[in-house]
Amino acid sequence: MAALLFVLAIPLLGSVVLALTGQRDSAREINVGFSLGTFVATCALTVEVISGGPLFAWNREFYIDPLNVFLVTLTAFVGLTTAIFSRPYMRIERDHGKMTPNRMRLYHSMYQLFSFTMLLALTTNNLGILWVAMEAATLTTVLLVSVYRTPASLEAAWKYFILCGVGIAQALFGTVLLYMAAEKVIGTEGGALLWTNLDAVRGQLDPTIITLAFAFLFIGYATKVGLVPMHNWLPDAHAEGPTPVSAVLSGLLLNVAVYALLRCKVLTDGALHNHLAGQLMIGFGLLSVVVAAFFLSRQKDVKRMFAYSSIEHMGLITFAFGMGGPIANYAGLLHMTVHSLIKSGIFFAVGHATQKAGTQVMEDIRGLIKVSPTVGWGMMLGSLAILGMPPFGVFASEFLILTTAMREQPWATPFLLLSLGVAFASVFSRVQPMVFGETSVKPLRHPPALLPVFVHLGLGLLLGLYIPPYLDAWYRQAARMIGG
């Protein structure tokens, strides 16, 4: 209980402190400090849940189970490494004149507030609060995306706000309908929006209402996941914001949106006794994989390219959960973890590469390995990892997803294989000349933080070779819970 309090209070306090002191040079260290505090608190929470089982807090308003506890830890971990990466990154941006003291303050304060909204969305048991936290996450990231105040970043932020605002409004309508169905069973007094209560009575929820509710919830949260055709905001927001923001958008926000979708899917499956939710997720997931893979081949901007790669992987994850069953769910959870680690690691490397080259256009970035071998290798290995090369973790999860698909949805397998092939060809052929070849880039004025890149890639590699037993047990439990 105390650990949960700290998990939520530290980032909230951090955003207040940094709102007051964020313009100072020491703010970058304070930011890391608060993120470290949050991570330590989540570790304590994890230990508590491992030893004591699922945990309720404060009138059952908060609920920690195997499904969200690993996402909480992952969120805090990526939050910490991104804060470490953003320390030298933001220093260089300031020297380039892109960040004024006021923008620095906004950036740091919103970074902590964003962490808070993510953790609130993950730990709350109340589906209404989940919605509120997702909307608040949109608001904070809108400010983060627009922090440079360039025309392009304003455009990206406006588009992001309007699209996600509209999308998430649909999810609110879905939540209202869900509440209406629950109220008939539980009554107004008994906390009819608490997920655990809903889960307990899910067999009695009215199927007509739940069908419509899930349709709205799906459109709403899928917009945030970035599934095609609601994906338009995602590449712009990734490309025009600061790179640490791209890293947390891909690494954290998309995961939390998938988590929201999963919670709704469990209730829907229980109420409907059919595969409507799963079929929707399979359809939109597959569409996202295919469309994103073909868009990948047309990109010129390096951050846009990796943003499309995120859409592709989110599609793959949604597809896996759509199939359901212990193996596909396990693969989906594993894929969420490794994608989050490796994609944010790639963005760290890309961030420093674009700073060196002074551009995000891939044709103008050449020969990274000559100037800075670590950035070059980070990007090369990261790209190979995200494309699903063994022995990285993405290979393991993609292998599981593909083999399950061959058995359960054989018609989808050719599309998946073709898309993964196209994605490989497009990304590899662009990353290779950026890393090798004649150099055109300049060294940086401050040493870049490359530790996070290799920590993330190392963990991605580790998960491909060996999954620690307690993590394995979590995944299994969570996969059983999601069912399908």
Added chain:
Amino acid sequence: MTELVGQLINLLAAILLMLSFAMISQRRILSLIHLFTAQGAALVAATVLVGYATHQPHLYLSAGITLVLKVLLIPLLLHRVINRLDVRWDVETLINIPMTMIIGIALVIFAFNLALPIAKLSVSVVRGTLGIALACVLLSFMMMITRSKAVPQVIGFLSMENGLFFAATSATYGMPMVVELGIALDVLVGILILGVFMFHIREEFDSLDIRHLEKLKED
């Protein structure tokens, strides 16, 4: 007595729908803000009446929040924004007005059909109004699509929030208090951010026309 209150709520629901139609056909930004304020007021009245008819005191609080936020604070902010930016006119819509009205009618029919089987299951006294609430949401959605200027898009967004609040009232007597407070906070912060954004957009593009915001396209 309850009969009368029920009729009054239905009347207010009809007014809400009518105001939504008025908004999609309105070209002047200033009138649009007035219509939005009126819609907020109708929503407050409907919420109070539902609270009275069903003895749900928390609906009075919810109505109070809507009154402060949607009838007083946000219209005031919008007035200040358009005065400072000097944009009272919005001459263009992307589709002409008669066409939007016809699409709007189709949307209302669609919403009613969608809500019909659900509304039958509602325990609320005002279950017939769920279709109207959904229609308001869809009409605001369309307004956001057909307008090319920033301010009408924002008003469309807020009007959609009105529709959602009305849906919550008519389907379930309102959401739990903590959720409603959270939603209100999000709306308030959202509108503040959008207000600031409009100034930045104006500064960068010399216009509030969203069609300038189309540089980020796929090649």
